[in-house]
Amino acid sequence: MHFHDVWFIAIAVLWAGYFILEGFDFGVGILLPVLGRDETRRRVMINTIGPVWDGNEVWLLTAGGATFAAFPGWYAAMFSAFYLPLLLILVALILRGVAFEYRGKRDSASWRRRWDAAIFGGSLLPAILWGVAFGNVLHGIKLDAAHNYVGNFWDFLNPYSLLGGLATLALFTLDGALFLALKTTGDLRRDARRTARLTGMLAIVAGGGFLAWTELSYRAPGHTGATGAASVALATLAAVALIGAFAANLRGREGSAFGAAAAGIAAATAALFTALYPNVLPSSINAAYNLTVANASSTAKTLALMTVIACIFLPFVLLYQGWTYWVFRKRVTAAPQAQQPEPVSR
Amino acid sequence: MSVLELSRWQFGITTVYHFLFVPITIGLGFLVAGFETAWIRTGNDKWLRLTKFYGKLFLINFAMGVVTGIVQEFQFGMNWSAYSRFVGDIFGAPLAVEALLAFFLESTFLGLWIFGWDRLPRGMHAACMWIAATGTVLSAYFILAANSWMQHPVGSHYNPVTHRMELTSFVAVLTNPVQLGTFPHTVAGCFLTAGGLVTGIAMWHLIRRPADAGTIAAWRTAVKAGAITALAAAVAVIFTGDIQGKLMTKYQPMKMAAAEALYHTSQPAPFSLFTIGTLNGSKPTFQVTLPDLLSFLATGNLHAQVKGIDNLQSLYAQIYGPGSYIPVIPIAYWSFRLMIGIGLLAALISLIALWTVRRGRVPAPIAAGARVSGTRSLWSRLLLWAVLVLPFLPLAASSLGWIFTEMARQPWLVFGQMKTSQGVSANSAGEVLASVIVLTLLYGGLAVIEGGLMYSCARAGLPGEKTAPPAGEGEEAPLALVY
Numbered sequence: 013m014h015f016h017d018v019w020f021i022a023i024a025v026l027w028a029g030y031f032i033l034e035g036f037d038f039g040v041g042i043l044l045p046v047l048g049r050d051e052t053r054r055r056v057m058i059n060t061i062g063p064v065w066d067g068n069e070v071w072l073l074t075a076g077g078a079t080f081a082a083f084p085g086w087y088a089a090m091f092s093a094f095y096l097p098l099l100l101i102l103v104a105l106i107l108r109g110v111a112f113e114y115r116g117k118r119d120s121a122s123w124r125r126r127w128d129a130a131i132f133g134g135s136l137l138p139a140i141l142w143g144v145a146f147g148n149v150l151h152g153i154k155l156d157a158a159h160n161y162v163g164n165f166w167d168f169l170n171p172y173s174l175l176g177g178l179a180t181l182a183l184f185t186l187d188g189a190l191f192l193a194l195k196t197t198g199d200l201r202r203d204a205r206r207t208a209r210l211t212g213m214l215a216i217v218a219g220g221g222f223l224a225w226t227e228l229s230y231r232a233p234g235h236t237g238a239t240g241a242a243s244v245a246l247a248t249l250a251a252v253a254l255i256g257a258f259a260a261n262l263r264g265r266e267g268s269a270f271g272a273a274a275a276g277i278a279a280a281t282a283a284l285f286t287a288l289y290p291n292v293l294p295s296s297i298n299a300a301y302n303l304t305v306a307n308a309s310s311t312a313k314t315l316a317l318m319t320v321i322a323c324i325f326l327p328f329v330l331l332y333q334g335w336t337y338w339v340f341r342k343r344v345t346a347a348p349q350a351q352q353p354e355p356v357s358r
Numbered sequence: 359m360s361v362l363e364l365s366r367w368q369f370g371i372t373t374v375y376h377f378l379f380v381p382i383t384i385g386l387g388f389l390v391a392g393f394e395t396a397w398i399r400t401g402n403d404k405w406l407r408l409t410k411f412y413g414k415l416f417l418i419n420f421a422m423g424v425v426t427g428i429v430q431e432f433q434f435g436m437n438w439s440a441y442s443r444f445v446g447d448i449f450g451a452p453l454a455v456e457a458l459l460a461f462f463l464e465s466t467f468l469g470l471w472i473f474g475w476d477r478l479p480r481g482m483h484a485a486c487m488w489i490a491a492t493g494t495v496l497s498a499y500f501i502l503a504a505n506s507w508m509q510h511p512v513g514s515h516y517n518p519v520t521h522r523m524e525l526t527s528f529v530a531v532l533t534n535p536v537q538l539g540t541f542p543h544t545v546a547g548c549f550l551t552a553g554g555l556v557t558g559i560a561m562w563h564l565i566r567r568p569a570d571a572g573t574i575a576a577w578r579t580a581v582k583a584g585a586i587t588a589l590a591a592a593v594a595v596i597f598t599g600d601i602q603g604k605l606m607t608k609y610q611p612m613k614m615a616a617a618e619a620l621y622h623t624s625q626p627a628p629f630s631l632f633t634i635g636t637l638n639g640s641k642p643t644f645q646v647t648l649p650d651l652l653s654f655l656a657t658g659n660l661h662a663q664v665k666g667i668d669n670l671q672s673l674y675a676q677i678y679g680p681g682s683y684i685p686v687i688p689i690a691y692w693s694f695r696l697m698i699g700i701g702l703l704a705a706l707i708s709l710i711a712l713w714t715v716r717r718g719r720v721p722a723p724i725a726a727g728a729r730v731s732g733t734r735s736l737w738s739r740l741l742l743w744a745v746l747v748l749p750f751l752p753l754a755a756s757s758l759g760w761i762f763t764e765m766a767r768q769p770w771l772v773f774g775q776m777k778t779s780q781g782v783s784a785n786s787a788g789e790v791l792a793s794v795i796v797l798t799l800l801y802g803g804l805a806v807i808e809g810g811l812m813y814s815c816a817r818a819g820l821p822g823e824k825t826a827p828p829a830g831e832g833e834e835a836p837l838a839l840v841y
Contacts, residue, residue, distance in 0.1 A: 070466075081451045
């Protein structure tokens with residue numbers, strides 16, 4: 013196994029981690045106007061992800077940085093090709109991040125209402141666009157011989173990729189609903205479970221449909237052997253896990269449901285990356301212009317160095333991030349004194 | 359405008375903007391951690407009040423630093439894809455390591471700090487801020503190593519087969535001599551910024567004279583802590599800046615020549631405080647100069663030779679082929695001396711603030727609408743204005759420092775290896791223009807919101823709470839709704 017294969021897997025793991033973790037906090041943001049019918053409920057919802065959302069977002073930055081370091085050709089082609097979608101994602105993530113930190117800093121209903129809108133929009137847009145972007149990566153984009161994108165924005169909106177966007181939207185919303193069911197009490201918990209039923213069905217249909225379409229039409233050609241079988245197996249596993257999450261939610265097993273949904277997102281991400289391999293960004297113009305793990309990667313020296321650094325430090329990251337979830341493991345309730353937002357000290 | 363110009367404008371706008379929040383975050387994180395530790399050690403309530411007050415300002419800034427940082431990581435690929443391909447083998451690793459080592463540390467432990475007041479033992483809670491602050495410095499190390507490599511590409515070679523730069527030694531990249539000057543200079547600048555911010559706000563409250571003695575004592579403590587930090591940092595900034603000047607003379611002599619608008623090699627070379635007239639070296643202009651000073655700044659020797667722009671231009675044309683190797687001289691000239699002058703002014707105001715609160719003293723108050731005549735009143739008003747601008751001065755100096763070091767590297771993107779014009783993406787000008795407009799408007803709007811929030815929090819003053827939050831594992835307490 014080459015180092016570039018190791019890093020292809022590593023980047024798949026980082027994206028899977030990102031989709032699971034920021035997936036649920038996108039979901040909570042998307043459900044804010046749906047389940048947060050009063051200020052107390054909205055505060056409870058936002059505070060379930062309060063201590064962790066920023067750490068979750070670092071998975072994206074690490075995935076981006078790792079792609080730059082391990083596959084500069086991929087990073088350069090993908091980020092310049094998806095120029096406008098990424099700009100929209102950046103605007104969304106900026107507004108959303110500021111919103112979390114600022115909404116409670118001023119005691120004004122209109123101030124909070126605006127930031128709540130930013131949280132909703134800033135969660136909804138990336139939840140859709142990441143799916144559209146991944147759909148286009150699998151689908152292939154108009155790369156020329158120099159690996160520069162020669163298509164336009166509208167080319168990204170093909171039916172397959174749009175289904176990808178719907179799939180990630182449904183999956184992340186499900187993830188968020190299950191997380192809320194696990195982290196809240198009372199009415200909110202009951203409503204979250206009910207929402208998880210609806211979004212669960214949608215996630216199974218859209219996610220399953222997207223994975224099936226991928227396996228049938230967009231798996232890298234020439235790899236119908238071991239990797240092809242692995243991708244089909246992973247896609248099947250993803251579907252089973254999502255159905256399991258749906259069933260567990262029906263039976264009120266919140267921990268199992270959330271765990272199964274996370275496993276489903278991980279398996280689905282793995283299935284997509286396996287289907288993509290050995291390409292990293294196929295060209296829809298000519299297969300000779302495909303970016304692959306081999307022609308997009310850094311030198312073996314850089315990849316070896318990065319492997320050593322990741323093996324040393326990633327365990328620590330997992331350990332302390334896991335510890336945060338342990339510290340804040342209790343369900344979030346509105347304490348009596350927290351019914352009203354704290355007055356700004358004067 | 360061309361894609362190149364638009365991309366440069368975007369990088370300049372987003373980077374200078376991002377770096378308004380970074381120095382406050384880096385410096386203030388350590389100060390807040392220090393305040394909290396002092397509270398735990400002494401049990402004195404004033405430290406807790408300072409922790410909460412400056413902690414809030416810290417968080418308002420940190421949020422902006424985080425979200426504008428995402429743009430920084432993405433735009434190398436979006437706007438500078440040719441550059442990304444050319445340097446990814448070296449430049450990508452520090453960015454990836456920065457995320458893995460630093461960003462996770464900052465975000466996770468800050469989350470624990472914000473939400474952990476009633477959940478973690480006091481010592482562990484303070485430790486979270488120390489760890490998050492350490493993360494910010496680690497982050498600075500890796501990103502500055504990446505930048506220093508662009509100024510002076512070490513530990514790498516050009517591979518003519520793959521048409522890109524390839525890594526030969528990561529250790530060499532991390533111990534780049536330029537990095538060893540840049541990192542302490544930048545971090546010291548961050549402490550000057552945070553010290554200035556703490557001092558400025560505390561002095562402003564003292565001059566407005568709070569009602570109770572406890573609050574006055576707390577603000578006096580803040581002035582001392584902030585001003586001592588700022589002054590120590592200023593000394594470090596001067597020393598490391600001096601080292602940087604010598605490194606610049608060695609590795610980027612054109613940048614040093616541009617800093618002085620020195621067209622012809624001179625021995626010894628003077629340093630001009632300011633110039634009225636043109637800077638293109640052709641016309642005599644009115645200048646106030648200090649003889650021999652540039653020679654000293656550049657080499658440590660008052661009589662040494664300093665190479666001039668014209669001489670370097672002909673040298674570079676021989677080495678790298680025809681073309682202009684001269685940066686925009688007025689920008690280099692003015693950003694360099696304004697950086698120094700504004701930084702020194704911040705240190706001076708901090709020194710005056712420290713002197714004002716010596717041995718139990720408090721600055722003379724200015725009551726609203728009071729009409730007291732005489733020099734004492736004038737002095738109070740001058741002091742009020744000085745401390746109001748103090749928080750902004752180091753920010754301006756930092757921005758000018760970055761503008762200088764990046765603009766005076768031009769036309770190079772990676773010195774001696776790749777010109778800026780070669781690094782840009784193949785995107786359409788319309789796309790890049792859309793991005794410049796969207797990000798500029800968004801950043802402008804957020805600046806107004808952030809500034810307003812900082813102002814109202816700074817004006818609100820110290821929290822009045824006299825009771826300490828419950829210590830120990832608050833197992834029974836529900837999670838406080840912070841957001």
